[in-house]
Amino acid sequence: MHSIAMLEKELIAASTEPLILSLLSNGESYGYALIQEVKRLSEDKIEWTDGMLYPVLHRMEARGWIKSRWGKSENGRKRKYYSIKKDGHKALGEKREQWTAISSVLRNLWKEQYV
């Protein structure tokens, strides 16, 4: 059976912030749900070390891209929720342009080589 390798560590690290911003642009969420969503969308090819997500979220909060609040989970436990801010939408727009540019260059290159 054909299998696609897990993505490289550096690529995953570089894509973390745009992924978080993109997910939060759909609505408020929390760490565990973000990890599960990325895992599902990437069909298990992106697997973050769970504990490493939180320092990234805190750094993004310090930059003013996202904000957090302590709320309650469905079973009444304390849980920290994150949501995107105006500057986060702006940062997402910039990141989207950069990733689209790289993706487009690679796509064109590979089209020329293989077609």
Next chain:
Amino acid sequence: MFDVERAIAEWRQRMSAAGVKSERNLNELESHLRDDLARQLKLGSSAEVAFEFAVRKIGQSDAVATEFEKAAPAKEIRERKIKLLCVVFTGLLYLLPFVLSIPKPWIGFDPIQRWLGISAIVLTILSLFSGSVLGRILPVIPNQRIRTRIQFAFVIPVIVWIAAFGFAILPRLDLTFGQGTVAILWAIAPLAIFGGLTFGLDEAAYRATS
């Protein structure tokens, strides 16, 4: 039988010992751990297996602590170190006259003055270094501007008091050397108490946001 609550408490201690000091960071990681546990238990795992797997997925405590440290704003870390150095320097400067007088300590003091003097010194030194303990109980004021205003509100009256004591009250009192020293030691103590409080407010904010 496997005790999940105990295992979580021990895991928190390990994370804290590795350097994840902020209660809020530990709470957030614990919330994540519990989410993962709940999901695995729902899928039919045993509590022990689910716990071990969830802990492994969170990552090595040292590595997680390092990442949290990196995420704390560099400026805040630098300011914190400078404040800590100031506290240590002030403490040493305060103790210097007593260290230098060790060969003949407390000459000219009666026993009551001696104990009053020693208790003032102990209170001052403990207050000066009370910031890290107070940081656990004081309210969190994340906005630095508001925090600085409150800190000024704490310290300015104390400085006014010390100036008034040194320039207006003390020269008018007819005190022996022992009485004068004890009076000065107790007059300085509020500065250390409020200094500890201001440092404690910073610590509380640092613990909450780092």
